Amino acid sequence: MSLLNVQNLSLSIFDAEILRNINLRIESGQIVAVVGESGSGKSMTSNAIMQLLPEGTKSDGSIWLNDYQDLLKITEAEMCEVRKTKIGMIFQEPTKALNPLESMGAQVIEAIKLTEPGLTRIQYKEKAEIVLHRVGLENSRFPLSTYPHKLSGGQRQRVVIAIAISQKPKLLIADEPTTALDVTTQAKIMSLLKDLILQDNMGMLLISHDLGVVTDVADHIIIMKSGEIVEEGPTAHFFNDIKHEYTKALFAAAMQKGADKFVADYDEAVLEVKNLKKSYKLSGGETLKVVNNVSFKIKRGENLGLVGESGCGKSTLSRCILGVEPFSSGEILIKNKSFTGQKELRKHINIVFQDPYGSFNPRHKVARLVAEPFYALSNSLSKSEINEKVKDMLKHVGLSASDMDKYPHEFSGGQRQRIAIARALITEPSVVLLDEATSALDVLIREQILELLEKLSDMLGISYLFISHDLSTVRNITDRILVMKDGIIVEEGATAEIYENPQHPYTKALLDAAPDITKTVSKLKA
Amino acid sequence: MISFLLKRLFSLILTLFVATIIIFILIEVVPGDPAAFMMGLSTNTDAADALRAELGLNLSAWDRYFNWISGMLVGDFGISYTYRIPVSELVLDRLTVSLPLTIYALILSTIIAIPVGVISASKRGSFSDTFLMGTAQIGVAIPNFWFAILLVLLFSTTLQWFSAVGFVGWEAGFFPVLKSLTLPAISLALPQAAILSRVMRSSVLEVMDEDYIRTARAKGLTKRQALIRHGLRNAMIPVLTILGLQFSFLLAGGIIIESIFSLPGLGRLVFQAIAQRDLIVVKSIVTLLVLAVVMITFLVDLAYAWVDPRLRERGER
Known part of the structure; x- marks a missing residue:
């Protein structure tokens, strides 16, 4: 008997085919991972099992739960019962998955009440405390009355997990449960999920875009592309014989093999940060040192990585460097001139943001968006000259001149990030800040964008300051890496050295936490 | 929560203060004689003088403003020119x-x-x-x-x-x-x-x-x-x-x-x-x-x- 048995599931929304002939099976105590890029239908598969589908969805096939209930055939009332007691779900965006107006205790208790009605308030509280304790939120530090905005992303995800397991489900569906989290948090959440699965003998459907994340925990791997399963197999044998091209590409992307990098040897520093300090006053008269005595230099053509978890001060540091946030003391030099936000120097520095969707005005055409820095800075160029530059730049980033008249929503996430890069490079800056510029992209797209950035850097002699929470992302593109923790640079060195021989315990922890498919695969083969 | 309230209260008082100044300037300080305006077409200067005295227009603008505000604080809004009863009564009634x-x-x-x-x-x-x-x-x-x-x-x-x-x-x-x-x-x-x-x-x-x-x-x-x-x-x-x-x-x-x-x-x-x-x-x-x-x-x-x-x-x- 299978816990879940999906047979020939096909699905279409308003006649657009989303899923085609999906077959998958999950047993108790087993973790099945579905991997694919966005749009491959992996989330739709999980939503179909939960029967939380948008309007206008038609499905075909069957989804058997415990071999006796076909979730496609039962009524909505029966399905509510199934969601209550049989299936729990964990979502991608922990910051949005909880009701901001209710305490975490109330939200956990609500879930318990649905499965076990009629207990006293004290009993509910006790049960909620126990289940929150199981996910690592002890009552002493996190009382039930804590509101979600007081919790970090990882802690919120723990609350969502607590809600799911409080109903003692047999099946847990986790849809990209760690994608929005830091690497170290990611590792902790994954191991928490694995422990819970073993303890409660649940089955889990784990959905991810990253082969590296799932390889360590999954028993069975399914690769999806364009609504179909292209390859699958038990994890133990899966990597011995990869057949499908797409899987190979995903595998290569997850490997992140380090290549030898040309290290710039110009002496001219394009950006220099000297003893930069930035602190905030807290209510109790304490000061919070967000950036504490940070110094570094970027030479012309050199690519520097700045790595640390969220809250380490890297975003504040980048805002100071961009001249949009005043700092307490220290100095920032651009081309050896002190920079505090002057327009003349601003054209030498630009930024590409993390979210390719949120960083454009949706009502402007690409031509206007890319030319934006010219409007913001005083310039002596005529309209037609600007147009020429925009055209050239679009070609450089792999788009065409005809894209100038389109709006941002007509592009995919990867293409939008190309537009953002074009916008950052149009004033021919010396330094470009890449603030998690590839974190929101699918792994394969990420590879392409990184290649593009590298090409442009070689071609135009630009330096990058690549800011990321993920050491592996910056590995290929940077010459040197700074590791930042609590406002301090704890380690600095050539990229290869940091990887081969990290000195600081924090750097080691970051490296260990990063999912390493090579290690897992070699362990499997051994 | 308390400091949230205090902050709000402070901005409330500030808004009120600025508003009274604007109202006062618009009605009383800008050029033109309020008394003559209120009298309308009649050109009886004695009556206008009496009204001017009643309105306190002989005083400096600052004194008038101060009198107006301090009056309002104790509930005295002046006496309606047309109804001849205290404005506070009139307004409360309405x-x-x-x-x-x-x-x-x-x-x-x-x-x-x-x-x-x-x-x-x-x-x-x-x-x-x-x-x-x-x-x-x-x-x-x-x-x-x-x-x-x-x-x-x-x-x-x-x-x-x-x-x-x-x-x-x-x-x-x-x-x-x-x-x-x-x-x-x-x-x-x-x-x-x-x-x-x-x-x-x-x-x-x-x-x-x-x-x-x-x-x-x-x-x-x-x-x-x-x-x-x-x-x-x-x-x-x-x-x-x-x-x-x-x-x-x-x-x-x-x-x-x-x-x-x-x-x-x-x-x-x-x-x-x-x-x-x-x-x-x-x-x-x-x-x-x-x-x-x-x-x-x-x-x-x-x-x-x-x-x-x-x-x-x-x-x-």
Whole structure:
């Protein structure tokens, strides 16, 4: 008997085919991972099992739960019962998955009440405390009355997990449960999920875009592309014989093999940060040192990585460097001139943001968006000259001149990030800040964008300051890496050295936490 | 929470202060003789001199402002030039009509708008959604004075359930007052309810797309339960803002409806005062309205903080 048995599931929304002939099976105590890029239908598969589908969805096939209930055939009332007691779900965006107006205790208790009605308030509280304790939120530090905005992303995800397991489900569906989290948090959440699965003998459907994340925990791997399963197999044998091209590409992307990098040897520093300090006053008269005595230099053509978890001060540091946030003391030099936000120097520095969707005005055409820095800075160029530059730049980033008249929503996430890069490079800056510029992209797209950035850097002699929470992302593109923790640079060195021989315990922890498919695969083969 | 309140209170007082200065400058300091203006066409200089003395125009602007403010603080708003009674009495008298009317109209509009908004949002695209939102569209478009006349024709002239005009006065008791305010309140409430229901609908639609609703559904709540337990409170936040704006608008903005129903309300008082050039009354009522708007904004802020824990925290920092 299978816990879940999906047979020939096909699905279409308003006649657009989303899923085609999906077959998958999950047993108790087993973790099945579905991997694919966005749009491959992996989330739709999980939503179909939960029967939380948008309007206008038609499905075909069957989804058997415990071999006796076909979730496609039962009524909505029966399905509510199934969601209550049989299936729990964990979502991608922990910051949005909880009701901001209710305490975490109330939200956990609500879930318990649905499965076990009629207990006293004290009993509910006790049960909620126990289940929150199981996910690592002890009552002493996190009382039930804590509101979600007081919790970090990882802690919120723990609350969502607590809600799911409080109903003692047999099946847990986790849809990209760690994608929005830091690497170290990611590792902790994954191991928490694995422990819970073993303890409660649940089955889990784990959905991810990253082969590296799932390889360590999954028993069975399914690769999806364009609504179909292209390859699958038990994890133990899966990597011995990869057949499908797409899987190979995903595998290569997850490997992140380090290549030898040309290290710039110009002496001219394009950006220099000297003893930069930035602190905030807290209510109790304490000061919070967000950036504490940070110094570094970027030479012309050199690519520097700045790595640390969220809250380490890297975003504040980048805002100071961009001249949009005043700092307490220290100095920032651009081309050896002190920079505090002057327009003349601003054209030498630009930024590409993390979210390719949120960083454009949706009502402007690409031509206007890319030319934006010219409007913001005083310039002596005529309209037609600007147009020429925009055209050239679009070609450089792999788009065409005809894209100038389109709006941002007509592009995919990867293409939008190309537009953002074009916008950052149009004033021919010396330094470009890449603030998690590839974190929101699918792994394969990420590879392409990184290649593009590298090409442009070689071609135009630009330096990058690549800011990321993920050491592996910056590995290929940077010459040197700074590791930042609590406002301090704890380690600095050539990229290869940091990887081969990290000195600081924090750097080691970051490296260990990063999912390493090579290690897992070699362990499997051994 | 306390510091949140204090901050709000401080900005409230500051707003009031700035408003009184602007009102004072507009009415008394800018060139032109208020006394001559108030006298209108008559050129009797003795009377104008007397009025000037009564208004204290011989004093410096600063002294006048100070006298005005300190008078208001103890409830002395001056004496109406046309009515010859203290402005405070006049305004209080009118408030006993306008305030209940405004509250009545707002309650009606909320009672209508929230269910309408919720129903049309939860049945988006259905016949009832189209019907309700079409009706709301008509409600926004219909001039409320015309609607008021229709109400009078139906309920007063034909059915004779309500009297067509006048206000019975609070001596008559609560229910007679309620009855005499019912038709005007309905006329005032109609366009407000129409606007509010559209805001409520879009707010609910937006909230229902939020991830936490999906979390609630994954717990096993039905769509309706998820909406009621998690959606409504979140959806109410933008609605609160609109409610606050509507309150300030209705308090003195009901002039046409007050005229149709011959109600002695604040709107008519200010209209008459302007027509009769009674600057003392105009000045006082405008100040009072500013106070009302600022107070309502403060109350809406309090309501926000009560609904949203994140705002409470922000105050603490």
